[in-house]
Amino acid sequence: MSTGTVAGAPIPGRRSNVRVVVVGDRGSGKSSLIAAAASENFPESVAPVLPPTHLPADYYPDGVSVTIIDTSSSLEGKAKTEEELKRADAVVLTYACDKPETLNRLQTFWIQEVRRLKVKVPVIVVGCKLDLRDEQYPMSLEQVMAPIMQQYREIETCIECSAANLVQVPEVFYYAQKAVLHPTAPLFDQESQTLKPRCIRALKRIFILCDHDMDSALNDHELNEFQVKCFNAPLQPPEIGGVKRVVQEKVPEGVNEHGLTLTGFLFLHALFIEKGRLETTWTVLRKFGYNDDIELQKENIPVPSKKAPDQSFELTSDAVDFLKGIFSLFDSNEDGALQDLELEELFSTAPESPWEEAPYQNSVERNELGDIKLSGFLSQWALMTLLDPAKSLAYLIYLGYTKDPATALRVTRKRTLDVKKQQSDRQVFQCFVFGPKNAGKSALLSSFVGRPFQNSYVTSNQSYTVNALDHLRGTKKTLILHEIQEDEVKQFLSSKESLAACDVAIFVYDSSDEYSLKRASELLMDVARRGEDTGYGVPCLFIAAKDDLDSYPEAIEDSKAICREMKIEEPIRISIKGRDMNNIFWRIVNAAERCSLSIPETQYGRNKKQYRRLVNQSLMFASVGAAAAVVALAAYRAYALRKSHSGS
Structure with a gap:
């Protein structure tokens, strides 16, 4: 495989400019370094702080311009320096090779400042004034910097330079640009010297996509296709043979009779990175649509547009x-x-894995x-x-x-339109589960995915469970139960679109507890009012849980009266402990399908409807009156016209 990119051809979706901020002690050589990089000459005199300096896109092979920001080391310029650091894509920290105390300050002050400001970008440490270093100073750069880099993982590279002799000046900003365009951190663990899990997973996917004959190896033809796709240049047979020999010497299982195996493919990328050729792996990843977080770029995930909040x-x-x-x-x-x-x-x-954390963890049977x-x-x-x-x-x-x-996802019809058509064609329904504490909401969610009943109350963080139900017509419907905690209801309903995603709402109460019934009825009223206000009224069911316990004397009549008043179905009585579920989940799906029914009405809503009816009648009478007036006026004009003709 090639280890280069196409000069002057930045990959689509990648940044077009890198902003490098240079900080360090006064006299450490910041401004001279920047001026020498821009002019390719050592300046005889230089301003204390230079204005922003631009290196054009063709200055480095990646075809990305660099903006270099000089900063002040004075106390007066501290606020401005902090502001610039927060806007940086990369930071260059300078010290003077002839002044060891500036290297100490780099550790005790400048790196600490970068951390204090939570600047999470690559750091390049640069020893300036290499030409002035005392020849008696025997320590090499590696000896000096190895322990510092071990301690401060944000340091990407260390380099020494001389602006006076123009030694390694362009390289400083090349490494800074490279650290941004081809960062090490997402790909490689410096401590263990291994590829990071996300990098391995992405490369494995790329390997599988390139293994067209699916024999778990890349043959010469597949390797060549991969090379052309990523680097726009074919590999010659001797080059392919050379790649295989390198792999086989280090990892014999990296090559078999069919070609380069996944083990060999991963080894090659680890080798490129160890040798500092990160651009090779990044070029491959970006050609296959990955961003700097090693996820697919958003433009490669064309989710259909959802026009209304009540579509799903x-x-x-x-x-x-x-x-x-x-x-x-x-x-x-x-x-x-x-x-x-x-x-x-x-x-x-x-x-x-996408399902190891909430809300997906433990949400299915x-x-x-x-x-x-x-x-x-x-x-x-x-x-x-x-x-x-x-x-x-x-x-x-x-x-x-x-x-x-585009063939993977569909957008459903608006639920408000489903209500008008009096039916829903959705395959997936979301049910919001309301109710007071200890009513049995969490137990209901757990029972939906086959978990056993627990006698003692356990606080649950499980807000979603989902299962598929066999439909009477031979199809399946998927039901999602979404628990809304009692203390979250007020905040939840404050949004105008809070009920837009809800296909059906249920209100669970402890049928043995009078307060529980009262509180559930209040929540039902709140949801009904919100639906009437926003136009997102939803079918509602009242669920009398804990039916195995003795009810208080008026419980059944009180609950029925609430349902009659709200014009919804009578309470559905269930006992999760007694495993008497009264076909509850199918009744929820049925209510969601017959979406125009079981939508509760409040007195407020009835008054609103009556008001609209009166307004509409008034408008109708007004329009009839206006029409009559127009007819009368036309008749009068016709009469007047005939009269004038007969008079003449």
């Missing part, structure tokens, strides 16, 4: 079929479920061994697609979805 995203049948194939491919023991190791391998070409079945796997994707469609699409691509990305 779902996977298409093409994407679902692809995922079914991926599931089967990684179900190595063919037991119809993925173990954690199999799931980890499935996501080994993505930056990381697993079998008795803790493995995830196909229905749970697809449900997890449905949840990720609804909550973060860009992430869902990106991960489909990481896994090898090669069709047009």
